[in-house]
Amino acid sequence: MRRERNELNKARxxxxxxxxxxxxxxxxxxxxxxxxxxxxxxxxxxxxxPLVSRHLGILKSGGLVKDRKEGNKRMYSATxxxxxxxxxxxxxxxxxxxxxxxxxQMIY
Numbered sequence: 001m002r003r004e005r006n007e008l009n010k011a012r013x014x015x016x017x018x019x020x021x022x023x024x025x026x027x028x029x030x031x032x033x034x035x036x037x038x039x040x041x042x043x044x045x046x047x048x049x050p051l052v053s054r055h056l057g058i059l060k061s062g063g064l065v066k067d068r069k070e071g072n073k074r075m076y077s078a079t080x081x082x083x084x085x086x087x088x089x090x091x092x093x094x095x096x097x098x099x100x101x102x103x104x105q106m107i108y
Contacts, residue, residue, distance in 0.1 A: 015086075018062025023047065024055050025087065028064065032084060035077040037070075
């Protein structure tokens with residue numbers, strides 16, 4: 001039981017690590033409506049293509065993104081749409097509540 005929980009926590013850490021960058025979250029948002037090539041993600045991310053590709057690789061290593069080759073392009077998509085539920089769970093209200101809690105702890 002402990003070993004299973006440890007493995008689950010390692011997997012969770014990989015997912016949260018992959019999600020821990022605003023650019024990677026923006027890339028996932030670009031893939032929310034379906035498969036895209038890196039060249040389609042670049043304008044939305046407002047960064048250069050090599051940086052988008054690097055972050056797509058991190059998302060892929062984290063198991064959040066898959067790819068396939070189509071001609072000269074590599075097409076990317078989310079491996080499981082449930083990841084958007086995780087992202088959507090961090091609402092402005094939650095962020096505000098957590099921020100207030102952090103400030104309160106710093107004061108006391």
